[in-house]
Amino acid sequence: MKKMMLSAAIMACSFMFGQQITLEHTFALGENVDVFPNGSDIIFASKGNGNTINIYNSAYTLVKTVNVPIPNGYIFEFYPSSDTNFQVTKYIFNNDDKLEFVVSAKFLTSTQPTRKLYVVNEDGIIIKDFTTNPNTSWTGDYNIFHNAASNTNKMIITNVDNNDNLFREVYTLPSTTLSLSEIQSKGKQLSAFPIPANKTLNIINPSNGNNTVIIYDMTGKQVVNKSFGSMDSQISVNVENLPKGTYLYKIGESSAKFIKN
Template sequence: MKKIALIIALIIAFIQGSLAQINLEHEFNWLSAASVNLPTLGYKYYAMDAINNKCIIYNTDYTLYKQINIPMPSGYYLVDLQYVSENIFNTDPQLEFLYVIYKFDSTLGYGMYSTRIMNEAGTQLLQVDGGGYSLVYPAAQGSKLFVWMYDFSLSLYSIGTRVYSLPGSYSTNNSNTVDIQTESMLPYPNPARDFVLLPIPKGFDVRNVTISLFDKEGKMLPTEPFSFNGNLIKLSTIHLKPGNYYYRINQNTTTVSSGKLLIAK
């Protein structure tokens, strides 16, 4: 009798496991959608409305919680919303946002990034002209903000990193924070100019590989030339205009890797 009960339990477990699947739960109309675990407010979703320059925050049931206007200097447009927090960039109870804006100067012939941090009341906490990508990490003396710097006024554009000490506290529960072990798997350089290196898993079979490229509206673009170099794919971006793009690496019908690219020239 015990054997029969055990067999039935195993069959039920197998059926339940085989029925498990990934289901579409919700679809945002905005880019850069993500989730964050805020110390006071708990879990929230947020997304970037690049057309109207807003940060839109949702409850976990996808109902609207709050919309915050992001001030935009003349000629710039919003390209990324990288962090939403309560206590990383200062210690008051207001929400804070780290975002990136971009401007292409046709007279000078190159683009310019600027990283900004503001709170929900519109007070600017930091402005880093040239900053295109940011990461928050814990350190021995408190939390640090690392901002990747780009100067496209040079023919071989310079790349550097600025490190800022933060008054707020770092929390590993904040889902904005990038795991340092996975950071090496991000595309590089990003922003890119003439090419970008896209990571692929170790031991990956490079046969039957295609790359799908999309603009910020989700329109699929013509395939750009690419080649393999170890665990990296070198994708040409020389024909792409400055802006925000998304890529997807496919093998046959399976998506192996995907991510976001910024192109600056």
């Protein structure tokens, strides 16, 4: 009798929890999507066809398509993901109420790719072109942070010249209560660059008291385990030998995904 009652209880629990978790929507194949808070609601942003970004509301209705003005001969790059640092923002680069997107464009030459970095708003207007010098290329590395000493927001970008010399540029960003709140909120998440990664994944140290980064494949198998110093601001992990695909990297209780090319 007790066994029958226990089995009935297990079946009831399974039914109850199964009813709570249901598939609500499936995006198109290959449509990487980022979720971004928009007031009391949320929006979804993804790369559309060609040089476009799709914006969906919380009911999964397409409300706007952003046409990004990428130069001729360049390939549009936009990798929306909650793991990507400040891919979709609202107040960090401008003080208006429009969504902002960090995008890039890649031009393949006979020797190496040349990449440009832009911030474009939801009307398809370029707010900032960070790579106007034709003799330099963006490396895929950028970081946004708040300087408490000067109470200013900053962005640091790593570029490379035609002689493969790396150099970094620091920009001052608009500093408001809204932009600071957005930066602090994002700062609680793990972030890494470049995404997708080819040879090296650079992870920003979350300073959460743990000094080991572990990478898992999508089967849950541990493929990388690397220790780092508590004072290291950035952890560089060699991922060159990993097969192409999606991976999970974890530091303490914080985790995020990245793509290996």
